[in-house]
Structures are given as structure tokens and as C-alpha cells.
Amino acid sequence: MNEKAHNTNGAVDLGLLAHLLDRHAAALGLFARQWCSSPDDVVQEAFLKLAEQDHSPVDPVAWLYRVVRNRAISRGRSDSRRRRHEQEAATRRPLWENDATDSPASERIDAQAAAKALETLLPEDREIVVARLWGGLTFQQIGQLIGASDSAAHRRYTKAIHSLKATLRENSE
Amino acid sequence: MSEETRNPELHAFETALTSLRPTPTPVDRDRIMYAAGRKAGRTIDSHRRRGSRLWPLATIATGILAFACGMTISPSPQPQIVQRTVYIEKNIWPTIEEVSEPIKEKLPNPFGLAQYTSRSWAFDEQDQPERVRLPQREIMQPLELLNRPGIRAHSIRDLEEM
Numbered sequence: 001m002n003e004k005a006h007n008t009n010g011a012v013d014l015g016l017l018a019h020l021l022d023r024h025a026a027a028l029g030l031f032a033r034q035w036c037s038s039p040d041d042v043v044q045e046a047f048l049k050l051a052e053q054d055h056s057p058v059d060p061v062a063w064l065y066r067v068v069r070n071r072a073i074s075r076g077r078s079d080s081r082r083r084r085h086e087q088e089a090a091t092r093r094p095l096w097e098n099d100a101t102d103s104p105a106s107e108r109i110d111a112q113a114a115a116k117a118l119e120t121l122l123p124e125d126r127e128i129v130v131a132r133l134w135g136g137l138t139f140q141q142i143g144q145l146i147g148a149s150d151s152a153a154h155r156r157y158t159k160a161i162h163s164l165k166a167t168l169r170e171n172s173e
Numbered sequence: 174m175s176e177e178t179r180n181p182e183l184h185a186f187e188t189a190l191t192s193l194r195p196t197p198t199p200v201d202r203d204r205i206m207y208a209a210g211r212k213a214g215r216t217i218d219s220h221r222r223r224g225s226r227l228w229p230l231a232t233i234a235t236g237i238l239a240f241a242c243g244m245t246i247s248p249s250p251q252p253q254i255v256q257r258t259v260y261i262e263k264n265i266w267p268t269i270e271e272v273s274e275p276i277k278e279k280l281p282n283p284f285g286l287a288q289y290t291s292r293s294w295a296f297d298e299q300d301q302p303e304r305v306r307l308p309q310r311e312i313m314q315p316l317e318l319l320n321r322p323g324i325r326a327h328s329i330r331d332l333e334e335m
């Protein structure tokens with residue numbers, strides 16, 4: 001979870017940067033889509049910023065999520081006209097690439113239904129769910145990210161998952 | 174705090190949600206890796222530059238220190254002794270006549286011999302003839318010997334014969 005991206009010179013190690021790109025780029029894009037219409041640019045900028053750091057952050061994953069969150073919120077606030085235009089383009093793109101095929105049929109969740117259910121959540125709950133489930137962050141990291149205690153993050157996450165499940169059940173029925 | 178959800182039903186739902194893979198974000202991977210490589214290169218370069226500056230500075234500092242220590246420890250230069258022969262003239266020393274100063278004050282009358290003193294042996298300056306210019310002390314030394322206890326006083330004539 002806590003990938004260390006230290007290099008001998010203190011800069012970000014290239015191997016670990018590649019690993020972070022493979023493992024977290026898509027989840028970060030999903031995370032950024034909550035606030036802005038250009039999540040790809042935000043993720044790109046965050047990775048570029050990480051690559052140009054003099055000293056690698058102690059916890060690069062948490063660092064990336066924090067940078068993406070701040071940039072996405074900042075970008076979402078500005079340029080509303082462009083946002084509207086890009087929002088339409090972004091919503092056309094699915095949140096998930098396909099239906100889960102590696103899980104049992106009884107547990108499979110429709111991707112579109114999941115996306116709709118996710119949109120019903122409060123933004124502050126949704127970011128916790130995305131960071132936890134697809135980002136793989138610990139509750140401590142999520143607590144630091146949203147500026148709350150890890151127990152509060154856990155409580156809100158559990159509540160959001162229950163809500164999500166209920167919404168999906170309602171939609172399926 | 175337990176990171177795992179204890180409710181098995183909820184855990185299964187989480188697993189099912191996690192199995193949905195987010196749509197890949199089209200990031201410019203090459204650009205990111207290039208930026209990271211360039212940054213790493215710059216960092217190495219700056220480290221090298223700092224290292225290349227370190228040794229000359231250390232050399233200068235230790236050189237100054239060694240010089241200061243040397244200046245402190247080294248003995249101060251001794252005065253040089255020059256031996257040379259100095260020739261002096263034989264008559265450089267002043268004659269008695271030149272050195273001897275006339276006695277200004279009247280010397281006390283030694284040993285009570287004044288009553289025997291003739292005019293020619295008076296201690297007054299004006300009484301001394303011009304030709305007698307011997308230092309008074311040289312004259313007085315034999316007289317002091319005579320004044321010691323046990324020595325009988327002689328007349329001036331006896332003294333003159335001595």
C-alpha cells in the first residue's frame with residue numbers, strides 16, 4: 001500500500017513511478033471525475049508533479065490522491081462553460097471499462113448501475129468509497145486526505161457502502 | 174482499527190465493486206517518465222557539482238588552517254649576532270684633567286685635620302692653585318685610612334713624607 005518511491009538521490013524512482021502509473025492512474029482518474037470534467041489532465045499533472053519532485057514524498061500514493069483531489073476541486077470551480085462542455089464528454093465515457101468477469105455470477109454488479117448508484121452518494125462519501133475501493137487507501141490515509149480522523153472515515157465509508165448497496169438493490173428490483 | 178469489513182455480506186459487496194475496473198486514464202506516460210528521468214539527471218548533476226565544489230573548498234580551508242598553525246607554532250626570529258672588530262684609538266679615554274670637575278661645595282673637614290691643613294691643601298676651590306687639579310677623592314683616600322681608630326694623627330708634614 002505504501003509504495004516508497006525513494007531514489008538514491010531523493011528523486012522519484014522510475015520503476016516505482018511506472019508501478020504507480022499502472023496501479024493508480026485509472027483509479028485516480030475515477031477519483032478526479034467527481035469534481036472536474038477533465039480528470040485525465042489532472043492525473044497527468046499530478047504524475048508530472050510527482051516526477052519533478054526534488055524529494056520523493058513519504059507516501060506517494062496518498063500524496064497523489066491529495067494532489068489530484070486539490071487540483072480537481074480547483075479545476076471544477078473554474079471555467080464553468082468549459083466544464084459544461086467537457087462534462088458532457090466525460091459522462092459519455094463509462095466509469096468502468098467492463099463488467100466484472102472474474103467474480104462469481106451471483107456477485108456481479110452491472111457497471112452502469114454501479115455508476116448510477118455511485119452518483120447518488122454525497123460527494124464527500126463518494127470520494128471515500130472511491131479512494132477506499134479502487135484506490136486501495138487505508139482509512140488513516142483517507143482520514144488525512146479529507147481532514148478527518150480515521151474512525152470518522154471508516155464510519156462514513158461503512159454508511160456509504162450500505163447506502164450504495166441499498167440503491168443497487170432498489171434499482172435491480 | 175480493523176481495515177477489513179467484518180460484515181461478510183458487506184465484504185462480498187465490496188469485492189464485487191472492486192472487481193469493476195476503472196476506465197484507463199489516458200495519461201502521457203512517456204512524458205511523465207521523461208520528466209522523471211530529466212529530474213533524476215538534474216539531481217545527480219547538482220550532487221556532482223556540489224561534490225566538485227566540496228573538495229576545493231575543503232583544500233582551501235585546511236590550507237588556511239595549516240598556515241595559521243604554522244604561524245602560531247614557528248619561533249620568532251632571533252636577533253642576529255654580528256661579530257666585527259672595532260678599532261679604537263688609544264687616546265680615546267679622557268685625561269684626568271678633562272674628567273675631573275672642580276668641587277663646588279666645600280667638603281666636610283675630614284678627621285679633624287683641618288687645623289693642620291696649610292693654605293696649599295685647602296678644599297675650597299678658589300684656594301686651589303691652578304696646577305693642582307687632581308681629584309679630591311684620590312687625595313682623601315689615604316687620609317681616610319689615617320682616621321681609623323688606633324692610628325695616631327700625624328702632622329701634615331708627616332703625611333707629606335708618606
